Amino acid sequence: MTLPPDLSQLTHEEKDALILAQAALIAALEARLAELERRIGLTSKNSGKPPSSDGLGKPPRTQSQRGRDGKKKPSGGQKGHPGTTLKQVKTPDVRIDHYPDTCSGCGAGLTPTMDTGHAARQVFDLPEPRPLVVTEHLAHRCRCAGCGIETRASFPDGVTAPVQYGGRISAIAVYLQNYQLLPEDRLAELMIDLFGVPLVPATIARMAGSCAARYQGLVDAIENRIKTVPIKHMDETGFRIGGKTQWLHIASTEWLTHYRTSDKRGSLLGGVSGIIVHDHWKPYYTMDGVLHALCNAHHLRELQALIDIEKECWAGQMQKLLRIALHVVNRAKLNGVAPSPRHVARLERCYDAIVAAGFAFHEGQPPLAIAMTKSGRPRRGRPPRRTGHNLLIRLRDRRGDVLRFLHDPDVPFTNNQGEQDGRMMKLRQKISGGFRSDEGADIFATLRSLISTAKKHGWNILQVLTAGPEILLGQLRPA
Numbered sequence: 001m002t003l004p005p006d007l008s009q010l011t012h013e014e015k016d017a018l019i020l021a022q023a024a025l026i027a028a029l030e031a032r033l034a035e036l037e038r039r040i041g042l043t044s045k046n047s048g049k050p051p052s053s054d055g056l057g058k059p060p061r062t063q064s065q066r067g068r069d070g071k072k073k074p075s076g077g078q079k080g081h082p083g084t085t086l087k088q089v090k091t092p093d094v095r096i097d098h099y100p101d102t103c104s105g106c107g108a109g110l111t112p113t114m115d116t117g118h119a120a121r122q123v124f125d126l127p128e129p130r131p132l133v134v135t136e137h138l139a140h141r142c143r144c145a146g147c148g149i150e151t152r153a154s155f156p157d158g159v160t161a162p163v164q165y166g167g168r169i170s171a172i173a174v175y176l177q178n179y180q181l182l183p184e185d186r187l188a189e190l191m192i193d194l195f196g197v198p199l200v201p202a203t204i205a206r207m208a209g210s211c212a213a214r215y216q217g218l219v220d221a222i223e224n225r226i227k228t229v230p231i232k233h234m235d236e237t238g239f240r241i242g243g244k245t246q247w248l249h250i251a252s253t254e255w256l257t258h259y260r261t262s263d264k265r266g267s268l269l270g271g272v273s274g275i276i277v278h279d280h281w282k283p284y285y286t287m288d289g290v291l292h293a294l295c296n297a298h299h300l301r302e303l304q305a306l307i308d309i310e311k312e313c314w315a316g317q318m319q320k321l322l323r324i325a326l327h328v329v330n331r332a333k334l335n336g337v338a339p340s341p342r343h344v345a346r347l348e349r350c351y352d353a354i355v356a357a358g359f360a361f362h363e364g365q366p367p368l369a370i371a372m373t374k375s376g377r378p379r380r381g382r383p384p385r386r387t388g389h390n391l392l393i394r395l396r397d398r399r400g401d402v403l404r405f406l407h408d409p410d411v412p413f414t415n416n417q418g419e420q421d422g423r424m425m426k427l428r429q430k431i432s433g434g435f436r437s438d439e440g441a442d443i444f445a446t447l448r449s450l451i452s453t454a455k456k457h458g459w460n461i462l463q464v465l466t467a468g469p470e471i472l473l474g475q476l477r478p479a
Contacts, residue, residue, distance in 0.1 A: 086124060176190065178447040225476065251272075273290060424448070
C-alpha cells in the first residue's frame with residue numbers, strides 16, 4: 001500500500017504534479033466505474049448475453065424487440081393455428097366393451113343383448129415393452145453336382161459379426177445422444193430401462209462413429225450446397241475439447257445445416273458465393289466473392305442498451321426506423337411486390353440523418369479518460385471511444401449491409417437462423433461440459449448436421465438414421 005505523501009514537505013511544483021496525477025487517476029477510475037455500471041445494466045434484452053445469464057432476479061418480460069403493432073391479440077394459439085389436439089381414430093387397436101349391470105331406474109338386471117347404443121372414449125398409450133427380436137441369418141453352402149466345389153451364400157450388408165445390434169437400436173442410441181443430448185451413462189441406463197438393451201458407453205460411441213462415417217458423404221454434399229445457395233447464414237461459437245477452447249462454425253439455410261469444428265476461430269469456409277448473413281464479426285469481411293448482410297437483431301439490442309443505460313436519443317430513433325423498414329418490407333412481401341423506391345429512398349435519408357445526429361451528439365461529449373500505464377504515462381493506441389460511437393461507425397461504414405434487406409426482399413432482417421442453429425451447442429455444453437477428443441467433436445458435428453437438416457425437411461429422424469444416404473441425397477432441397 002502506498003502511503004500518501006507529507007504535503008508539508010513538498011514543493012509547489014511537486015504539489016502541482018501530484019494534483020495532476022490524482023486528477024488523471026480520478027478520471028480513469030470514473031471511466032472504469034461507468035464501464036462497470038454499463039456492464040451491470042446489460043441483459044439478454046439489450047446485448048448478446050444469453051437469457052440464462054440474467055439470473056433469477058431478471059425482470060418479467062414486458063416488451064419485445066419487434067415492437068408493438070397496435071393490435072391487441074389474445075393469449076394462446078392464434079386464429080389459423082392448426083393445433084395438435086388428439087382426435088379419435090376410426091379403427092382402434094383394442095376395443096373393450098362396458099355394459100351396465102343393473103337398471104338405474106328400477107334396479108332390474110341388464111345383459112349385453114339389451115344394447116341400444118354406446119358412447120366412445122379412446123385412450124392413447126404406449127404398448128407394453130417387448131423382448132428384443134433376434135433375427136438369425138443362415139448362410140448355407142451348396143455343393144455343385146458338376147465340379148463338386150462348395151459355395152456359401154453371402155450375408156446381407158451390415159451383418160458382419162456373429163452377434164451384433166441392429167440398425168434400429170443404433171438409430172435410437174444416436175438420436176438420443178446427438179439430438180436429445182443425453183450423456184452416454186444416462187443413455188445406457190435409459191436403453192436398459194425402456195428396451196432391455198444392455199449398452200455400454202463404448203458401444204454407444206462406436207455406434208455414433210459408424211453412423212457418422214456412413215453419412216459423411218451426405219454431410220459433405222450439404223456443405224457444398226450451402227456454399228452455392230444465394231443466401232446463407234453464418235455464425236460461430238466456442239466449446240471445449242480436451243479442456244481447450246475450440247470453435248464450432250455454422251453455415252445454414254432454411255433447409256440445410258452444416259457444422260464443422262476447428263481449433264481456430266478464424267478458420268472460414270472456402271469457396272462461398274452469394275450473400276452471407278452474420279453478426280459483423282470482422283473476419284467475415286475477408287472472404288472473397290461474397291456480399292454481406294448484417295444481423296439487425298444485434299443492432300436492436302445494442303440500440304436498446306444505449307437507450308436504457310446511456311440515454312442517447314438517436315438510438316431510439318434508429319431503433320424505430322429499423323422496425324418501420326422491416327414493416328415496409330413485410331407488407332410489400334404480402335402484396336407480392338418490391339418495396340416502393342420512393343419509400344426506400346425516404347428511409348435511407350432518415351437513416352443518414354439519424355446517424356449524423358448520433359455523431360453530433362458524441363462530438364459534443366467530453367473525451368474519455370486515456371488509460372495510463374504503471375509508470376503514469378498514457379497508453380499507446382487510438383483514443384478510447386464510447387460504445388455508441390463504435391456502433392455509429394458501423395452503421396455509417398456498413399450502411400449497405402445493414403439495409404440490404406430493404407433492397408433485396410429475400411435477405412432476412414436478422415441472423416436468427418444461424419443463431420438458432422448454434423444454440424444447441426451451448427445446451428450440449430451445459431449438459432456434458434465438452435468433448436474428450438477431436439474425433440468425438442467431429443462425429444457430433446457430422447451427426448448434428450444430418451439431424452438438423454432432416455428436422456428442417458420434416459423427415460422422421462429414426463427413418464433417416466436407418467435409411468441409406470443415397471436415398472436422402474435425392475430429397476435434399478437446394479436452399
